[in-house]
Amino acid sequence: MSKPKYTTGEVARNVGIIAVAMMRGGQLTTRQKRILERNRDNAQVRGKTS
Numbered sequence: 001m002s003k004p005k006y007t008t009g010e011v012a013r014n015v016g017i018i019a020v021a022m023m024r025g026g027q028l029t030t031r032q033k034r035i036l037e038r039n040r041d042n043a044q045v046r047g048k049t050s
Helices: 008-023 030-049
Strands: none
Touching: 008 030
């Protein structure tokens, strides 16, 4: 199993989304979930190719 590779921009976006979710009481909007899932998928694809 290869380690997912996140770009700096993705890491920043993930941290930002999670921080906002914490302030709201831990609830992610569907839009935020989609962004997080897309980032994770992209990172896993990058992890496999390298």
